[in-house]
Amino acid sequence: MTPKRTTRSSRAKSPVPSPKRKAPASKPAAPKTKKRADEASQKLLNVVLKSLDGDKAENIVAIDLAGKTPMADFMVVASGRSNRHVTAIAEHLSEELKKHGINGRAEGLPQxxxxxxxxxxxxxxxxxxxxxxxxxxxxxxxxxAAVAAEAV
Structure with missing residues (x-):
């Protein structure tokens, strides 16, 4: 036996009004100024580059992604000589970021x-x-645009 389907018009009206969605805020929060975001990203880039250089990472390239994608302002690509070297570089970088108040998540450490x-x-x-x-x-x-490590 199938249950009887009811339509909206045949249901009894509830005395309690249904919850309504909140209207979006009339004025969105002011975004950080572009200059400030760039300064913060630049400082963070310096921390990252110093850490990579200190751990003897090779072929360090920083690419400016500002305006290209909302996911990040910079992408840094570096190489390690072996699996253990790559893992050590990433672990040390995560520690350096924590010292600066950033919880840098690392993916791929075991391999x-x-x-x-x-x-x-x-x-x-x-x-x-x-x-x-x-x-x-x-x-x-x-x-x-590639960012030279010396320029930062």
């Missing part, structure tokens, strides 16, 4: 072929050289 560290406005990829050549992220994001 050590490619570790991604999410540092809020900066995404850091640390590869073994063979894996880096295979994925070639620099070419994929080549329309972003």
């Amino acid at each position: 050590g072929d490619w570790v991604l560290v999410d540092a809020m406005d900066i995404i850091v990829h640390v590869f073994r050289p063979e894996v880096r050549a295979f994925y070639n992220l620099e070419k994929m994001w080549g329309d972003g």
Whole structure:
């Protein structure tokens, strides 16, 4: 036996009004100024680059993504000599970020072929050289301007 279907017009009206969605705020919160966001991202980029350089990461490339994607302001790509070196670079970078109040999440640590560290406005990829050549992220994001490590 199938249950009887009722239509809206045949249902009794409830004395309690149905909850309504809240109207969106009339005025959205003011976004951070572009200059401030750039300064914060630039400082964070300096922290990332110093950490990578201190851990002897190779072929460090910082790509400016501002205006290209909302996911991050910069992407940094670096290489380690071995799985253990890649893992050590990423772990040390996460520790450095914590010292600066940023909880940088790392993905891919157990394997050590490619570790991604999410540092809020900066995404850091640390590869073994063979894996880096295979994925070639620099070419994929080549329309972003490369930032020289010395310029930061």
